Amino acid sequence: MLIKISDFHSFLYNLNESNNIEVVIPSLANGTENRFFFNKLNSSNNFDLGFFRTIDPSKVLFYQPRESVFPVSTGTIKRIIAGIKSCDMKSIQLLDKALINNDFVDSAYKNLRDSTYIITTDCTEIHSSCHCTLLDGKPFTESGFDLNLSPVEDYYLITIESDKGRELFELIKKKYGLLDAHESAYLEISKQRNKIIEKLVIQNEKFLPRNNDVLRSKDLSIWNEESKECIGCGACTNICPTCYCLILNDESVEKEFIKVRSYDSCQLHGYAKVAGGASPRPKMYERFRNRYLCKFDYMKKNFGEPGCVGCGRCTEACAAKIDFREVIQNISMNTLTTKQSI
Amino acid sequence: MHNAYEVIPGTIYNIIQESPLIRTLQIRPEIPIEFQTGQFVELSLPGIGEGPFTPSSSHYTSEVMDITIMKTGFVTEYIHKTSIGDIVGIRGPYGSKYPLEKFHNKDILILGGGCGLAPLRSLFLTLLHDIDQYNSITFLAGAKSPKDCIYKELFSEWKKYKKVNIYRSVDIVPEGESWDEEICLVTKLLQKIKIDPKENPVIVCGPPVMMKFGTMDLLKYGYNENNIYLSMEKKMYCGFGQCRHCVIGGYYACKDGPVFTYAQIKNEEAIWE
């Protein structure tokens, strides 16, 4: 079904005004043309559901930088998050595997997940760091969402993926006139999607597909070389939508057990240091390398898929301007040529 | 839905000062905590913090739990200031256990040093409970110096058991201290044993260097890497595979371990650090 874009926006505004629902959208940062941050919807923010991913990763909406995990605050209100992109959707599916599994459940995360409706939207532009296609990703979602919106002229084509999505759709249908989508709309959408894919392919043409065996190579000198500019600040892991390493602290209150988790970073020196001072990765290049191994080897073993979704945020956030794709490329090329010359 | 971070409060009903740096807390949890020997728990002090520790008592008792703790840093310093009657919190148990069924009818070797004796005490007490099922138990225990030896009374008592052999060593005997057992690195005690290494299991726990060189010596002695059980200590916060700090390659020390065979992890990086 198709809904007029302006109608969909007023649907969001109306929901937002009802008492027990909060709407979150990508809102344009002041003074920029295409830099968006997730924000609560209000009359003053300027939002657009198209473009590419936000600056901040969607994990901040479900897995907050600092929150109590025991006890967990109850009475979480319902939320609708609109404008999540395909790469972020994939990252949420990965976090689900990590934090809600058969053995253990992170209740704080689960509460926020359960109370949220996810509306994804097709990418209509790409950022210079975007490389989802190198990781078998696409600039539109195929699973995990509740509703997806694909723009066609002044309309959105609505795709329903879940019961929660159907619930939202019923609300929309009650209030707004919808049109049936004809074949031409689907054709137009697929044309637009292909155009974005093509842009991504051209932008990332020079990079090889990911190969974890190559990254695991034992030649450490090349990692030393690649990490030379790295200052070990941990910006890359904090901004990464799939990094969820945590520190657990006890809140300093008397006679009570309050467990608070906050983000940690494997790039920091103290990360894996145990009492007595031993650390498995005392050198910066070892920690630098660990992030790549974690994404392409360890997480793949843990979850059956790599821990990188190709959003490019780590590249964008890096103080030393290190491009994630280039590092992998250089390491791969080096290992391949070394192998060939043996 | 159970909150994975929820703690069960428990009361410290006794404290044994084992050595200047090591004490055993005897705790009575509000709800009995069942565990399998080899597994660990997270012990918290309210308002201070928590850490992973292995119960040192037999897994046949769940109403009370002993935890032996070395003073090494922030939280353990506070743990060493607790008194009888204080409330602590426990969550868990977590991780893998010693595969006791594989030890049936075997000559079991246990090799440990320092505070690494804590999980081994639990294992040993659990084995003693069913001693008929095992051929023999040989326990090699090391400490830095006589005053650092822990479980002093227990060892003299354990020596009385048939089928049990105990050898102890200290690295050094400073002036003014006395010692009538071996003076050497604990791994040297291997020279004393007469176990056929082919099919028999060995369980190792101790400081990283001891684990490393102990494992190498055991391989040289002829032990099979599939029968060498190591209790790996890595930094960990959650205890159940969410904080990722303890990752050893594709394994989590908390969830897939802490008990690993050497064969499982030998190809992973920096396992001893």
Ligand SMILES: Cc1cc2nc3c(=O)[nH]c(=O)nc-3n(C[C@H](O)[C@H](O)[C@H](O)COP(=O)(O)OP(=O)(O)OC[C@H]3O[C@@H](n4cnc5c(N)ncnc54)[C@H](O)[C@@H]3O)c2cc1C
């Ligand atoms: C599975 C397992 C079982 C253990 N069993 C015992 C035991 O029975 N007895 C015993 O005395 N010690 C044991 N330890 C080590 C013990 O957990 C640490 O000595 C303790 O956490 C140090 O805390 P701290 O705050 O005093 O030290 P600090 O150096 O001040 O610690 C700072 C932070 O690092 C963490 N940390 C530091 N060292 C370690 C470490 N080695 N392992 C995990 N986290 C660490 C602490 O939790 C704390 O959050 C075990 C560790 C593991 C992983």
Ligand code: SF4
């Ligand atoms: S990485 Fe792909 S899915 Fe993510 S914003 Fe860029 S184009 Fe869209």
Ligand code: SF4
């Ligand atoms: S590693 Fe970089 S590109 Fe990959 S998901 Fe994380 S932030 Fe995005």
